[in-house]
Amino acid sequence: DFIDALEEVKPLFGVAEEELGKRIRGDIIYYSRYINDILEEGRLAINTVRKSKPILSVLVHGPPGSGKTALAAKMAIDSAFPFIKLISAEDMVGFTEMQKVQQIDKTFRDAYKSALGVIVIDNIELLLDWVPIGPRFSNGVLQALIALLDKQPPKDRRLLILATTSQRTVLEQLNFRCEEEIAVPNVNTQEELAHVLRHSGAFSEEDQQRAIREIQDTTGDTEVGVGIKRILTGLEISTQDQDMPGRFARIMSRAIAARTSFA
Amino acid sequence: DFIDALEEVKPLFGVAEEELGKRIRGDIIYYSRYINDILEEGRLAINTVRKSKPILSVLVHGPPGSGKTALAAKMAIDSAFPFIKLISAEDMVGFTEMQKVQQIDKTFRDAYKSALGVIVIDNIELLLDWVPIGPRFSNGVLQALIALLDKQPPKDRRLLILATTSQRTVLEQLNFRCEEEIAVPNVNTQEELAHVLRHSGAFSEEDQQRAIREIQDTTGDTEVGVGIKRILTGLEISTQDQDMPGRFARIMSRAIAARTSFA
Amino acid sequence: DFIDALEEVKPLFGVAEEELGKRIRGDIIYYSRYINDILEEGRLAINTVRKSKPILSVLVHGPPGSGKTALAAKMAIDSAFPFIKLISAEDMVGFTEMQKVQQIDKTFRDAYKSALGVIVIDNIELLLDWVPIGPRFSNGVLQALIALLDKQPPKDRRLLILATTSQRTVLEQLNFRCEEEIAVPNVNTQEELAHVLRHSGAFSEEDQQRAIREIQDTTGDTEVGVGIKRILTGLEISTQDQDMPGRFARIMSRAIAARTSFA
Amino acid sequence: DFIDALEEVKPLFGVAEEELGKRIRGDIIYYSRYINDILEEGRLAINTVRKSKPILSVLVHGPPGSGKTALAAKMAIDSAFPFIKLISAEDMVGFTEMQKVQQIDKTFRDAYKSALGVIVIDNIELLLDWVPIGPRFSNGVLQALIALLDKQPPKDRRLLILATTSQRTVLEQLNFRCEEEIAVPNVNTQEELAHVLRHSGAFSEEDQQRAIREIQDTTGDTEVGVGIKRILTGLEISTQDQDMPGRFARIMSRAIAARTSFA
Amino acid sequence: DFIDALEEVKPLFGVAEEELGKRIRGDIIYYSRYINDILEEGRLAINTVRKSKPILSVLVHGPPGSGKTALAAKMAIDSAFPFIKLISAEDMVGFTEMQKVQQIDKTFRDAYKSALGVIVIDNIELLLDWVPIGPRFSNGVLQALIALLDKQPPKDRRLLILATTSQRTVLEQLNFRCEEEIAVPNVNTQEELAHVLRHSGAFSEEDQQRAIREIQDTTGDTEVGVGIKRILTGLEISTQDQDMPGRFARIMSRAIAARTSFA
Amino acid sequence: DFIDALEEVKPLFGVAEEELGKRIRGDIIYYSRYINDILEEGRLAINTVRKSKPILSVLVHGPPGSGKTALAAKMAIDSAFPFIKLISAEDMVGFTEMQKVQQIDKTFRDAYKSALGVIVIDNIELLLDWVPIGPRFSNGVLQALIALLDKQPPKDRRLLILATTSQRTVLEQLNFRCEEEIAVPNVNTQEELAHVLRHSGAFSEEDQQRAIREIQDTTGDTEVGVGIKRILTGLEISTQDQDMPGRFARIMSRAIAARTSFA
C-alpha cells in the first residue's frame, strides 16, 4: 500500500550518503514538468563547480512544505561528489550561538578536505533562529554563513552550497544572498494533485475524483496551492479514517483556506 | 457531593500514567457533542502514528480554561502508548533557558527509547515565557520546539506530540506550527451550562434554573462563552456561600462580562 | 493620642504571624461598609480552600495607598491557617532575578509542608520590577508566579494565594491573572473622611469640620478619592504643625489635585 | 572679597557632618522669602519623624542648579540627628549596578543602627544613570530605592529620607514617589538677582545696576529664571575679566536665553 | 579558454603579497576608462602617504560585485609598500567582538613596524556584522575602526588604509568616514558588456551579439547596471549549458530585473 | 615647503607636555580674528580655576575638522599647569566599558595629585561610542563623565576640564553639560581660505586665485564652510598631483557640496 511504498523508497535516498538519507522520507514524485526543470538546474550547478567555478552557492526557495529539502537532497546525492553533508537546525538543539557557528565552520573545513564537496544548508531561517516578531535572529550565525559563502576555497578544492528557505524575502533583507536561485512551486493544479493521489495508490480512481470534486465544492476554487508535504501528510491521516476521501477532502480544504502567500 | 465526585474520578486519569494524572483534577463532562468529536480526532491522530506516519504533531487550541489540558491528557492516556509524558512550565520554575531546552530535548530522547510514545507539551506560550508586552519570549525554547517537531524519529520509533495553547495566533506569528489542529470551544449555550450544573449534583433543578435566569437578567445575553474551568471554580466558591445560586450567578455574570475574544 | 493609638494596635496584627505583623502599622478603620464586604469576600476564599478547592488565587487590587496590603494581611491572619507568609520586594533588595525566583519558589515549597497555608504576595508590580517607561519588568519572576499559581498542590495540601496590586490593567496585559478578584476603594466621601478623622482622635469636632470645609473650598469638589494611607500620613505630619487643621487641609487638597485614575 | 567669603563660610556646613560638608561649597543666601519657607517645611518633616511617623520620604525638586543639594544638606545638618549620610553618584563611579544597590542598601542598614537618622539621596536621576535618549536607566537601582523607601524601619528606629531631583516628572513616570514634596525655585526676579550680587560683595552698586540693565537690554526680559548655582559660577568667571559687569551680563544673558522649562 | 585564462592570471595578483592574492580570483579587465581613473586615484593616495601625509584613509565604494575588492587589492599590490595586509570578515568567523577588535588592532600595530604600509579593510559592513533589520551591528568593531583611522602613526611611520563597502550611506549614518573616497561603477553599457564577453574568449562574435540582443529584448532596456562579478559568474555557469548564449542571456536578464539601487 | 613647515612646527606643541604634542600635527594658523577670541576665552577659564573656582568644565564645540582638538590642546599647553593630560578614545581601543570608566577615573585621581591641573577630554561622542543609529552609546562612560565633572576636588586642588565635541546637541540630549562653552567655526570666507593657502606656501598667488575661482565656479557659492582639517588634507593630496590647483579645487568643491549642518 501507499505507506509501505514510502518506506520502500527510503533506501534510494540513503545510498550515497546516509547522513542525508536519514532525514528524508519518501521518494520524489514527478507530478509536474517543473520537477524535471528544477533537477536540471541542479545538475548545471554541479557541473559549474566540477569544471569551472571553485565555489558556487544556490538558494532553493519556495513555500513551506513544497519539497525544497527533498529536492536539494536529491541534487546533492545525484552529484556523486565524495563529500556530501547536511547542516540542519535539528542537529543543533541546545547549542549556543557560538557552538552553532563553530559547527558550521567545521563542516566547511571538513568539506575542504575533499576535492569535490556539496553542503546542503537546510532551512536557513531556522538555522538563524529567525522569528518575525521582533524580529529576532542570530546575527552571529547569519554573519558566519555570509562570510563562509563568500570565501574562496583552498587551492584545488571545489564546493557547491545548496541552501533551502521558505523566507527568501527575509533572507534578502538580512543581506543573505546566493549566487544562483532555484524556485520550488506548490502543487497548484487539480491535474498535479490527481497525479500525486494516483501515485500513492491509496485511492481508487473514483475516490480520487470524488475527493477533488469535494475540495472544489468546499473551497469554490480550482487552484490547489498546497505543498506536496502537507498533501502527503493529509493522505496518511486520511487512510486511518473510514471515510478516506471525505476526510482527505476536509483536510485539503482547510489547507487551501489557510494558504499563505509566498514571495 | 460535587467536590467529592471530583476527588473520586481523579484516579481514573492517573491509571496509565501517574505523571499526567497528578496534574489533572476532575473528570471529563460530556456537556456537548463537540467533546466526542474532539476525542475522536485525537484517536485518529493516535492511529496515524501507530500505523503510518512515524511522527505527528497536533495543536489542541482554544480559549483560556476551555479544557485543553484535560482533553489532551485524556487523549494521551487513552492511547495506551508505552511512553506518555507531560512537558509543562510548572516543572521548570527557576530553570535557565538552556536548562529548559535541555529538559525538553531529554524528554524527546527518552520518548525515542520506546517504540510508541506521546508527549503532551502543555501551554506552549507559558513554556515560551511569552508576554504580549514587548513582546517577549524565549526564542531558545521556541526554536528548540520547532526543530524537535520537525525532526524524523530514529528507525522504528513513533511519536505523537499533543501541544496545547490559548494563543494560536501568536504561535503562528512565531512560526510555530503543528501538522494538525483540534479546536476546543467554551461552554457556549445555556443548555451546555445546565448540563454542567446538573452533572455537578450541587444544585437542585430549581436553583439551577434560577441561577441561569439571573445570569441572563444581569448580562442581558443568552450566550455563555465561558470556559469549563472557570465554571467549575465558580461552583466551588459558590458552595461556600449561603446563597449558592445567587453567588454563582454573580460570579458567572462577571466572567461573561470579561469574556475575551479568541482567534 | 492618635499616634500612640496606632502603636498600640500593632500587636493585634502580629499575634498569629510575626512575619506579617512587622510590616503592617496601625489598625483597620471601618470607615465604610465596603470594608466589611471586602473582609467577607476574604472569608469566602478561605473557606473555599479549607473545604473544597485545594488551590485558589485572589487578586486584591485598588489605587495606591487604598489599604490593600493591610486588608490582605488581615484576611491572612484571620484565616488562622498554620502557615502564613508574606512575599514582598522589600525582602529581596539586591537579589538577582534568579535569586528572587528561587526565594518565591521556596516559599511555595515551604507552604506545601503544612496542610493549610496562605501566601500574601504583596505588590506584584514591585516584585516584577515593573516600570511604565520601556516598559520593563522581570519576565523571569512573572513567569515563575504564573506557573506557581497554576500548579496543583501535592496531595492533601491546600493553599490560598492573596496577591495585591495597584496595576491591575498592567498585570492583565502581562497575562498575570488570579481566579478571583477583590476591589479596594479609596476614601471617597466626606463622611468617610470624617469617620477617619474622628477615629484618629487628633481633631476636635470643630477642627475636623473646618478642615473638610477648607478642602472643599480649595478643590471645589465634595469627592475625596484619596487612599487611607495618604490620609493617615497627612494626619501625622499635620500634628507637628501649629495650625493642624490648616496644614491637613493643604496636604489633602494637594493630594486630591494629584488624584490618579485607576482601572 | 566675594571668593574669600565663599571659602570662609564653608566650615559652617561641615561642622555637624563632614561627609556632607565636603560636597557643599558656599553658604545659603536668603535672596527670597521662599528660602525660609523651604527650610521651614524641612523642619516640619524632621519633627514628624522625631515625634510621630518612624519613616518619612521627602522629594526636594526644582530646576538644575536651583540649590536643591545645598538646601537638603542644610536641612539634614540642622536636624542634628545622630546619623546623617549622603548617597551620591559621585561616590559610585565605576560601580556595577549590583554594587550600587548594595552600597545604598548598606547605608540604610547603617542608618538603622541609630535611633534617629537622615539620609540625603542626591540627584536621584543621576543615581539611576537616567538618560532621556532611549530612555535608559538602571532599573535595579530604581527598584531598590522604591523598596527601601517603602520599608518599615526596625522597632525604635526612625529615618528621614531627603531625595533631590531636577527630573520630577521623569521620576513620576518611573513610579518613584516620596510621601512629601518641597519645590525649589530659580532666582526669578531682578530684585532677587540684585540681592545675590549685593551679598557677593564683588560689585559696586553702580556696576550691579549696569549689569542688570545690560541683561534686560540683551534679553528684552525682566524675568531672570536662572539657578543660583549658575549665577555664582558666572560671578566667579566674571571676576577674572577686566570688564567684570560686562562679562557677567553676557554670561547671564546666554543663560537666560538657554532657560529650560521645568515640570 | 575563458576559465583557464582566469586561472592563469591569478599568480599576477599573488606576487607581491600572497595574503591578498589568495583571496582574489582573475584579472582586472579594462572594460571602461573609469577603471584607469580609479587606479590613478589610487596611485595619488599612495604618493600622498609616501611623500606627505603620514596617515590617509580612502573609501572604495560601489554596488555589490562591482569589483571593489579586486581594485583595492590591485592598488595595494601596485604600491609595492613593504607591509601589505588584508583585514576581512572571512578570517574572523566565530570570533567574539573583542577578538575581532584585538585582531584589527594587532594588524595596525604590525603595520607600524614597517616604515610604509597599506591595509585593505575589506567589506566594512560585513566586518561590522551589519544587518538592515534592527538595524544591528557591532559597535565595538565600529568604534575601534573609527579610532584607529583617526590616530596619528608613531614617528617615521606611514600608513594608507583602503576600506571597501557597498553600503556607503549606512557607514555615513554610523559616523564612519574616510578622508578620501573612490567610486566604483557597475558594468553599465552594452559596449562595456561586449568588452567583457570578448575578453573572456568564451563567445564567438555572433553568439555575443545574440546574447546582448536577447538581453535587450527580455528586459526592454539598453542599460546593463550589473556588477562585473555577477557577469563573470553568469559566464561560468553558462559555459556548462549546451545553449551558452541563451543561458547567459537568461541569467543576465534576471540580474538586470533585480538591480538594486545604490547610493 | 608646506609639508616641511608642518613637520617643523610640531615640536612647538610638544614642548610643555609630550602626551598632547604627539597627537597634534601642525601649527595654529590665525586665519580669522575668531581664533584669537577663542584662545582668549580659554585664558579666562584658566584664570578662573587658578584664582577662584576650584573646578570648571568648558565645552569646545564646532563642526567636524574645525580645529577643536588643536585649539583645546593649545589652551592646555599655554596654561603651563603642572598637570596636563589628554583623555582620548584612541588610547582605549579594545577596552571594555568598565576599563574605560576606570581609566578615566584614574586620570582624574592623578590630576588631584597636583595643585593645578587641566584635562582635555577629546571627542566626547567618540569616547561614548555614540552612533546615531539606534542610537547607541556607552551609558557607563557617560554617567562617569557627568559625575566626575560634578564632583568637588579635594582641598587645595584645582582642575580645568576642556571637553571637545562636534555633537553638542546630542550631548545636551544625553544630559552632558559643561559650565561654559566655546564655539569653533569652519573656514567660512574666501578671504579666510586665501589666508590658509598663503600660509601654506604651496601655491603661487596666481594658482591660489585660480583655485578659489574654480571652487566658486563649480559650487556657485562664495561661502566655504569647510573645516581647517579637511582643507589641510586637501592641500597635501593636491601637492602630489601635477595639476595642483585644479585637484585642490575639485577636492574642495566636493567637500563644500557635502557640507553638513551643525547645531
Ligand SMILES: Nc1ncnc2c1ncn2[C@@H]1O[C@H](COP(=O)(O)OP(=O)(O)OP(=O)(O)O)[C@@H](O)[C@H]1O
Ligand atoms: N516532487 C517532489 N518534490 C519534493 N518532495 C517530494 C516530491 N514528491 C514527493 N516528495 C516528498 O514530499 C516531501 C517534501 O517535504 P520537504 O521536507 O522536502 O519539503 P520542504 O519544502 O523542505 O518543507 P519545509 O518548508 O517544511 O522545510 C518529502 O517527504 C518528499 O519525499
Ligand SMILES: Nc1ncnc2c1ncn2[C@@H]1O[C@H](COP(=O)(O)OP(=O)(O)OP(=O)(O)O)[C@@H](O)[C@H]1O
Ligand atoms: N468536557 C471537558 N473538557 C475539558 N475539561 C473538562 C471537561 N469537563 C470537565 N472538565 C474539567 O475542567 C477543567 C478544565 O481545565 P483545563 O486546565 O484542562 O483547561 P485549559 O483549557 O487547559 O485551561 P488553561 O487555558 O488555563 O490552560 C479540568 O479540571 C477538567 O477536569
Ligand SMILES: Nc1ncnc2c1ncn2[C@@H]1O[C@H](COP(=O)(O)OP(=O)(O)OP(=O)(O)O)[C@@H](O)[C@H]1O
Ligand atoms: N479600612 C482600612 N483598610 C486598609 N487599611 C487601613 C484601614 N484603616 C486603616 N488602615 C491603615 O491604612 C494603611 C494602609 O496602607 P497599606 O500599605 O495597606 O495600603 P496599600 O494600598 O497597600 O498601599 P500601596 O499602594 O502603597 O501598596 C495601613 O497603615 C493600615 O493600618
Ligand SMILES: Nc1ncnc2c1ncn2[C@@H]1O[C@H](COP(=O)(O)OP(=O)(O)OP(=O)(O)O)[C@@H](O)[C@H]1O
Ligand atoms: N538660597 C540658596 N539656596 C541654595 N543654594 C544656595 C543658596 N544661596 C547660595 N547657594 C549656593 O548655591 C549653590 C547651589 O548649588 P546646588 O548644587 O545646591 O544646586 P542644585 O540645585 O543641587 O544643582 P544641580 O541641579 O546641579 O544638582 C551652592 O554652592 C550653594 O552654596
Ligand SMILES: Nc1ncnc2c1ncn2[C@@H]1O[C@H](COP(=O)(O)OP(=O)(O)OP(=O)(O)O)[C@@H](O)[C@H]1O
Ligand atoms: N575592471 C575590473 N574591476 C574589478 N574587478 C574586475 C575587473 N575586471 C575583472 N574583475 C574581476 O571581477 C571580480 C570582482 O569581484 P570583487 O570581489 O572584487 O567585487 P566586489 O565589488 O568586491 O564584490 P562584493 O560587493 O561582493 O564585495 C573579481 O574576480 C575580479 O578579478
Ligand SMILES: Nc1ncnc2c1ncn2[C@@H]1O[C@H](COP(=O)(O)OP(=O)(O)OP(=O)(O)O)[C@@H](O)[C@H]1O
Ligand atoms: N586656527 C586653527 N585652529 C585649529 N586648528 C588649526 C588651525 N590652524 C591650523 N590648524 C591645524 O588644523 C588641524 C585641525 O584638526 P583638529 O583635529 O584639531 O580638528 P577637530 O575639529 O578636532 O577635528 P575632529 O572633528 O575630527 O575631531 C590640526 O592639524 C591643526 O594643527
Ligand SMILES: [Mg+2]
Ligand atoms: Mg525543508
Ligand SMILES: [Mg+2]
Ligand atoms: Mg491548560
Ligand SMILES: [Mg+2]
Ligand atoms: Mg501595599
Ligand SMILES: [Mg+2]
Ligand atoms: Mg544637586
Ligand SMILES: [Mg+2]
Ligand atoms: Mg568585495
Ligand SMILES: [Mg+2]
Ligand atoms: Mg578632534
